Amino acid sequence: MNDISFQQILYFRAAMRSTSFSAAAKLAYTTQSTISKEMRALERVVGEPLFIRGKRGSFPTQRAVELDMELTGIYDTVDRLLTGSEALGKEELGIGFCQSIDFLSAIPHFFETLREFEEELNVRLVCRENSEVLSGVLDGSLDLGFILSDSNPVNPNIKLHTAVSAAPRVYFSRNCPLARADKPLSPEAFSRYPLITTKYLIEQNGYRMVNLLPFTPAWIKIVDSYDDVLLHLATGRYITLLRPYVNLANNVNVVGYELPASYSLKQGVSMIWRKDNKNSRLKALLNKLRLYDKQP
Numbered sequence: 001m002n003d004i005s006f007q008q009i010l011y012f013r014a015a016m017r018s019t020s021f022s023a024a025a026k027l028a029y030t031t032q033s034t035i036s037k038e039m040r041a042l043e044r045v046v047g048e049p050l051f052i053r054g055k056r057g058s059f060p061t062q063r064a065v066e067l068d069m070e071l072t073g074i075y076d077t078v079d080r081l082l083t084g085s086e087a088l089g090k091e092e093l094g095i096g097f098c099q100s101i102d103f104l105s106a107i108p109h110f111f112e113t114l115r116e117f118e119e120e121l122n123v124r125l126v127c128r129e130n131s132e133v134l135s136g137v138l139d140g141s142l143d144l145g146f147i148l149s150d151s152n153p154v155n156p157n158i159k160l161h162t163a164v165s166a167a168p169r170v171y172f173s174r175n176c177p178l179a180r181a182d183k184p185l186s187p188e189a190f191s192r193y194p195l196i197t198t199k200y201l202i203e204q205n206g207y208r209m210v211n212l213l214p215f216t217p218a219w220i221k222i223v224d225s226y227d228d229v230l231l232h233l234a235t236g237r238y239i240t241l242l243r244p245y246v247n248l249a250n251n252v253n254v255v256g257y258e259l260p261a262s263y264s265l266k267q268g269v270s271m272i273w274r275k276d277n278k279n280s281r282l283k284a285l286l287n288k289l290r291l292y293d294k295q296p
Contacts, residue, residue: 004045011038012050013075016068020057092122093281096133096142098269100226103146106245106269107163113288122281130200137272143282148243149270159275161291165268168209168241169256171249176236179255187215187260194219196229196238209241212265230254243267 011028014035018024021035028035043050050064060068097103104111114123128136136142138155146163170190172178181189195217201209202222210220217239223229226248232238233254242249242256249256271291273282 004042008038008042008045009071009074011035012042012064012067013071015039015051015058016060016064018058021051021053023057092124093144093279093285094124094126094136094142096126096128096136096145098130098133098145098147099127100130100148100246100248101146101269102245102247102250103269105250107146110163110271110289114285116288134272137274140274140277143273143277143279144285145272147270147272148246149268157274157276158272161271162268163271164245165266166244167259167263167266168243169249169258170239171233171242171254171256172239173233173236174253174255175234176239176255178239178257185257187213190217190239191215192218193237193239194221196221196223196232196240198223198225198229201241209265209267212263213241214260214263245269 011024011030011034014024014028015021018027021039022032025032025035039051046063046067048063049061050067051058051060126142130147133142133145133147137145138157149160149162172193176193178185178189178193195210197210197220199222210217221232221238223232226246229240230248230251230253233240244256248254273286
């Protein structure tokens with residue numbers, strides 16, 4: 001029995017339940033020549049003929065009937081394996097991304113890993129608001145999420161791994177006088193400009209990102225979205241603070257300027273997943289990223 005292959009067992013069962021090798025081939029989703037070849041190989045293993053071939057089809061010998069009965073328990077195991085494989089094939093891996101992040105520049109290594117075995121993982125990728133990604137991971141509609149982590153999610157069910165972290169930079173448009181000024185720029189140069197930022201950043205930071213700046217902006221204007229920020233930057237009259245891995249920071253019409261090392265505030269893109277997530281595909285991906293052993 002140990003010399004009989006898994007494929008031979010599948011094809012033998014199909015042949016025993018068919019009146020010809022061509023009918024068995026249809027049942028096993030293969031070709032008649034493959035069935036014939038594998039049955040000849042199986043007969044060599046058994047040491048006896050298993051089928052009588054004729055113009056009207058193939059007929060099992062007494063030894064084939066006996067072997068069929070001997071394999072009954074193995075058939076059950078095969079069925080369980082196939083059923084499990086089909087269920088695994090239907091299982092998908094849902095990954096959500098905060099739509100503000102430029103992920104190709106922020107986490108290229110993740111996409112390189114994902115590309116290696118995306119087909120076998122059956123991946124579903126979606127872009128959402130930061131809060132929607134977090135809630136999706138919590139309610140199980142997403143298995144993995146990438147969020148802007150100004151603060152860690154306060155939830156005991158969440159596992160968090162910082163994928164990338166960097167200090168925000170000052171950004172201004174190419175038509176701003178700062179873009180043409182002599183470099184390096186001094187903190188005083190920025191203090192002459194109002195700072196434009198979003199409600200989200202203020203709500204998440206409580207002005208901490210602004211208060212730690214080595215300069216004081218002329219004033220602060222709060223808008224709803226990054227699109228609004230870009231619109232104001234286009235006037236050449238505003239500056240803003242951005243992480244270098246958000247989409248707006250990589251716009252060709254804006255210029256980024258690193259702040260002194262004394263500006264120690266760092267913000268990151270974090271990978272999050274539920275600690276109790278049972279999705280085998282999530283485990284496979286975390287293993288590939290060498291993160292699974294970091295789970296508690």
